[in-house]
Amino acid sequence: MNSPALAPFRLNGREIDLRRGSVSDGAGATITLRPQAADILRVLAERPGTLVTKEELMQAVWANIAVTDDSLVQCITEIRKALGDDSHAVIQTVPRRGYVLDRGAQKAAVRPAIAVLPFRALNVDGQWARFADGMTEDIITDLARFRDIPVIARSSSELYRDKAEDVRAIGHALNVKYVLAGSLQVDGHRLRVTAQLINAGTGEHVWTERYDRQTAQLFDVKDEISGKIAATLTGWEGQLSEAERVLTRRKSGIGLDAYDYWLLGVEARNRMSPAGLREARTLFAKGLALAPDFAPLIRDMGITYSIDIQIGGADRAAALEQQGACMVRALALDPNDALTCFFMGSYLTLKGDGEAGDRYYQRALELGPNNADVLVLLAWAWSYSATPERGAEMADRAIRLNPHYPFWWNSALTRAYFHVRAFEKAYTYARSMGATAPNEAAMLAMTAARLGRREEAARAAESVGRMDPDWTVEGMYSFYLPPRPAQLLVESAVLAGLPVCMTAAQLEGNKGAARFQECDAVRARQG
Structure with a gap:
């Protein structure tokens, strides 16, 4: 039963899921066909x-x-x-011969996307408020592992925190069919979590659950909620393999204090500043002292070193080795974490093994097909590859899942569209990012120059020189140069009035860096 007709589709305004044998109308009512009738519909749907x-x-x-x-x-x-x-227009009878399914009536169905609203923290302190946010993020991450459940990223659903909006309006704004809302309340060592899965089209509750547990069972509750959503939206039996179910469960042996250090560290890391990264590493280290085998702590420690490389850490080679060591250890503990696989791929690529790196990138996509952050990271990585079209595709998918994306995405989106010559799009994201660092100012200069915005390009190029007098576009791409001529970069840098080539001395101090073929000739002439 590997027919493409088994994928959900729409027929005469109904949603058809032949793996369940179900037909659902716009009001949420579902009819289950007999197996023989479902098989007949399958055969007709294969040959519209x-x-x-x-x-x-x-x-x-x-x-x-x-x-x-x-x-x-x-x-x-x-x-x-x-x-x-009733009019026999969808399934047409050909007398004494057979039947024809109207091709125009059959359309691919939009899969049942879901938005997880921030869990409300009731009568609790700052720590438990963070746990409520952590539960929200964990549920989103767990659901993003399923190919059949597009899940809106947290920064988009965050807009509806504590807002008394009709869930139908939220569903319309975020283009989702389902909304999960919930709350967390603590009384001493007792925990109460409520969760409601709501059909955003009708406003009706699909199910409501209340969990009264010990506080230490917070993680078990989170896993139960994720599992029940997956079962409801995809069909637990048949469609989800046991392997996929295992992927939704995390080890719950971590204590609440270690979990809190992790949440605080992520907040510090996301400031994307040297001071924030140092603070994050201190917090992650405290968490690891309490839970040395909690893979997200190890992974996110490694991500701080990756960010160090991007923003210009003092010793890129040392930071890269730290990143690699963390990812090796995190993968040993959890080989099915999409972010860990991505950053392992990043490490291998920067070490010069692009083929192995791409295998990890592909694995990250398999494990997090609906994880918006994974998709935008792949957009960033693949924009530098020999096939930058993959990067632009990932960028498009990421934006659909997270239209209200976080600020740092602008950097990745700029590069994803720049490398496929979608300069208008790239310029929009470059302006949103602003001249926050030499590399970002350079991207603004090059995209503006490509659109004929000469004065803006000149201002951005001037700011590059002020921030880093030794900056060159070749140095900017020294770790990421795609295996093809750098004509697009050279042309764009020249248009923007940016310095292109590293000197021989700069190249000597940056051993192992990729080089522009065009610049080798320049250095040869310079002697």
Whole structure:
């Protein structure tokens, strides 16, 4: 049963899921077809606009079983009733021959996207408020592992924190079918978590759960909520393999204090500043002293070194080795974490093994197909590759899942669109990022120059020189140069009035860096 017709699709305004044998209308009502009727619909859906004979249908559904034409007619009648096809316009009868499914009535269905609203912290202190936010983020991350559940990223759903908006308006604004809302309340050592899965189209509750547990069972509750959502939206039996179920569960042996150090460290890391990175590493170290095998702490420690490289850490080589050591250890503990796989790929790529790095990038995509942060990181990484179109595709997908993305995304989006010559888009994101660092100012200068905005390009190029007098575009791309001529970069830098080539002395001090072929000739002439 590997037919493409098994993927959910729309037919006559209904959503069809043949893996469940269900037909759902816009009001949320669902009809489950008999297995034989579902098989008939499957065969017709595989060949839309084509006559399927009665003999073919009988053979596909009742092979080696003696039945009359009445069995087929009853199935067709059942299907038409479920589809609201009273006029027989969707499934057309060809007298004495068979049936045709109207090609125009069949469309690919939008998969049941979900937004997880920030869990409300009721009557709790700052630590438990952070735990409520951590629970929200963890549920989003768990759901993003499922290909069949597009999940809106937290920075977009965060806009609706504590707002008394109709859930139907939220669903419309975020283009989702389901919304999860919940709250967390603590009384001593007792924890109460409530969760409600709501159909955003109708405002009706799909299910409501209340969990009364010990506070130490917070992580078990989070896993139960994620699992129940997955079961509800995809069908627990058949569609989800046991391996996929395992991926939704995290080890819960971490204590609450270590978890809090992790949350605080992530907050510090996301400031994207040298001071914030140092603070994050201190907090992660405290968490690891309490929970040395909690993989997210180790992974995020490694990510701080990756950020150090991007923003110009003092010793890029040493930071790269620290990043690699953390990712090796984190992968040993959790080989199925998408972010860990991405940053392992980043480490290997920067070490010069792009083929191995790309294998980890692909693995990250497999494990986090709906994780918006993973997608935008892949957009950034693949924008430098020999096939930058992959980067732009990832950028498009990430924005659909997180239209209200965090500030740091602008840097990745700029590069993703610049390298496919979508200069108008790249310029928009470069302006949003601003001249926050030499590399970002350079991207603004180059995209503005490409659009003929000469004065703006000149101002941005001037700011590059003020921030780093030794800056060159070759040095900017020294770790990421794609395996092809750098014509686009050289042309853009020249248009913007930016220095292009490193000197021989700069190249000597940056051993192992990639080089522009165009600059080798320049250095040769300089002697």
